Amino acid sequence: MAGEGLGAAWARLRLAALGLSLGVTLPAAAQTATFERFTYDGHAQERVAAGPGEYRNPILSGYYPDPSVTRVGDTYYLVNSSFAHYPGLPVFRSTDLVNWTQIGNAIDRPDQLTLAGRGASEAVFAPDISWHAGTFYIVNTCVRCEGNFVITAKDPAGPWSKPILLPFEGIDPSIYWEGDRAYIVNNRAPAEPPRYEGHRAIWIQEYDWRAGKMVGESTQLINGGVDITKKPVWIEGPHIFRHDGWYYLTAAEGGTSDNHSQVVFRSKALRGPYVSYADNPILTQRDLPAGRANPITSAGHATLVQTQKGDWWATFLATRPYAEGQYNIGRETFLLPVTWADGWPHILPRGQAIPFVAKRPDLPAGPAPKLPTSGDFAYVDEFDGDRLGMAWIGLRAPGQPFATVGGGVLRLTSAAPLGDRQGTPAFVGRRQQHHVATISTTVRFVPGKDGARAGLAAVQSDESNLFFGITRIAGRPMVALYARDKAPAETLVASAPIDPSGPVTLTIRATGGTMAFDYATPGTPVRTLKAGFDATLLSTKAAGGFVGTVVGPYSYTPR
Numbered sequence: 441m442a443g444e445g446l447g448a449a450w451a452r453l454r455l456a457a458l459g460l461s462l463g464v465t466l467p468a469a470a471q472t473a474t475f476e477r478f479t480y481d482g483h484a485q486e487r488v489a490a491g492p493g494e495y496r497n498p499i500l501s502g503y504y505p506d507p508s509v510t511r512v513g514d515t516y517y518l519v520n521s522s523f524a525h526y527p528g529l530p531v532f533r534s535t536d537l538v539n540w541t542q543i544g545n546a547i548d549r550p551d552q553l554t555l556a557g558r559g560a561s562e563a564v565f566a567p568d569i570s571w572h573a574g575t576f577y578i579v580n581t582c583v584r585c586e587g588n589f590v591i592t593a594k595d596p597a598g599p600w601s602k603p604i605l606l607p608f609e610g611i612d613p614s615i616y617w618e619g620d621r622a623y624i625v626n627n628r629a630p631a632e633p634p635r636y637e638g639h640r641a642i643w644i645q646e647y648d649w650r651a652g653k654m655v656g657e658s659t660q661l662i663n664g665g666v667d668i669t670k671k672p673v674w675i676e677g678p679h680i681f682r683h684d685g686w687y688y689l690t691a692a693e694g695g696t697s698d699n700h701s702q703v704v705f706r707s708k709a710l711r712g713p714y715v716s717y718a719d720n721p722i723l724t725q726r727d728l729p730a731g732r733a734n735p736i737t738s739a740g741h742a743t744l745v746q747t748q749k750g751d752w753w754a755t756f757l758a759t760r761p762y763a764e765g766q767y768n769i770g771r772e773t774f775l776l777p778v779t780w781a782d783g784w785p786h787i788l789p790r791g792q793a794i795p796f797v798a799k800r801p802d803l804p805a806g807p808a809p810k811l812p813t814s815g816d817f818a819y820v821d822e823f824d825g826d827r828l829g830m831a832w833i834g835l836r837a838p839g840q841p842f843a844t845v846g847g848g849v850l851r852l853t854s855a856a857p858l859g860d861r862q863g864t865p866a867f868v869g870r871r872q873q874h875h876v877a878t879i880s881t882t883v884r885f886v887p888g889k890d891g892a893r894a895g896l897a898a899v900q901s902d903e904s905n906l907f908f909g910i911t912r913i914a915g916r917p918m919v920a921l922y923a924r925d926k927a928p929a930e931t932l933v934a935s936a937p938i939d940p941s942g943p944v945t946l947t948i949r950a951t952g953g954t955m956a957f958d959y960a961t962p963g964t965p966v967r968t969l970k971a972g973f974d975a976t977l978l979s980t981k982a983a984g985g986f987v988g989t990v991v992g993p994y995s996y997t998p999r
Contacts (some may be wrong), residue, residue: 503988770988869992
């Protein structure tokens with residue numbers, strides 16, 4: 441999008457800063473595909489509108505899960521999970537908790553984390569962002585890579601440091617600051633043999649932020665969850681804060697699917713004992729009728745923040761299925777006010793649906809972001825700068841650059857094929873942020889051998905994805921649709937002859953669990969290669985994992 445904040449995983453200047461030359465000598469057989477523009481037009485399946493003094497949920501549409509938010513003065517900063525997508529850990533800024541602008545990616549250098557070989561839903565799990573003494577901290581877990589770690593930055597837009605590794609197992613660490621001392625609380629194995637599948641515990645240990653190391657003893661705060669006799673599962677995402685002389689520990693419980701919830705405990709002492717709130721959970725949607733219209737489900741993993749005016753708000757993740765348990769766009773970031781009663785925080789009464797529209801926080805309205813994040817919106821990226829905008833992501837960090845931007849085009853040179861976990865495909869995409877979306881690009885590519893291809897890919901994982909674009913089959917240039925449905929190999933769905941000597945415009949039209957695929961060449965009308973395609977293969981229910989669909993340009997030429 442012209443004028444949007446420009447960041448960079450594969451940008452020319454950023455790559456130079458990383459010591460990755462853009463003047464690499466490519467194999468003679470490598471082909472370059474050029475993409476002239478990328479357009480997105482998205483609409484929510486629920487038809488609602490925010491009136492004066494209201495905001496619309498979700499505040500970050502599409503694949504922006506596990507939000508963590510902190511306030512520094514009058515400004516709020518938010519970070520989301522990114523798993524094996526790169527650049528990772530998107531960082532947002534807001535002054536009103538409603539209008540969010542991405543200002544950077546905390547993981548934007550290949551030497552920060554080892555993402556090679558990681559599946560789409562591995563690597564960078566739930567982050568926590570905080571600030572102390574002029575420095576921002578993100579504490580996080582790289583699953584099946586470096587483990588738990590801390591990174592720091594003076595400016596939340598970056599650059600962020602290399603990770604400081606932390607010597608404990610588990611996931612979802614967060615930092616609680618008390619005066620000049622720091623404590624890390626996280627999900628770990630219980631201090632006993634697990635009694636059942638999903639039996640986990642919450643622990644706390646002091647962190648010497650000056651030396652960058654853990655000190656002192658670890659203390660188990662919560663064993664299992666609210667009531668271990670009922671076998672609660674996956675207590676995780678813990679955060680501690682202090683209010684009116686009490687320490688409050690809030691955490692997710694029940695797993696990240698339909699049984700997801702947020703629970704709270706409190707104690708007079710930091711290391712406990714913590715007592716569960718009698719009316720837990722303080723947020724869930726699991727008790728609502730499954731067949732309700734336009735449901736919001738799987739709510740939990742909340743972070744509570746107090747405004748400069750003393751009000752409390754919660755950011756949390758939830759999903760918007762288009763059918764029972766099916767959503768292609770991933771888990772999203774929502775916002776609700778927090779009320780206090782009898783010394784306990786409340787996000788939403790049990791049995792009440794999360795509202796799509798609510799009253800705005802009592803804060804001065806912030807500027808609307810140049811790139812919208814909520815409601816219905818459209819944008820166009822003309823590739824008119826010298827680097828990709830910071831909202832572009834791919835799978836895993838590239839070992840060598842494969843993308844350049846300049847002269848109004850994006851150029852992609854072949855790298856690994858989709859499905860190869862050990863490599864990085866020449867794929868850069870944007871999150872699909874609405875179930876009803878039209879996504880288009882114009883590509884120039886003449887395939888030089890069978891299997892060479894360039895066009896649009898829609899990627900849920902290495903095993904669940906599709907490709908729509910120009911290729912060569914049995915010596916003939918074709919426009920084709922290939923799909924991979926949680927499988928090691930792709931299947932040809934449809935194809936038609938095409939003249940690739942000029943620009944080809946490719947369009948994907950998504951409507952819930954179906955997609956249509958249109959193409960056009962100069963002087964010819966728009967034609968539909970395939971309509972009514974069952975795109976539920978891109979749903980989390982079918983593909984598994986924790987991410988959402990990412991759609992964008994892709995190029996590959998077999999060796």
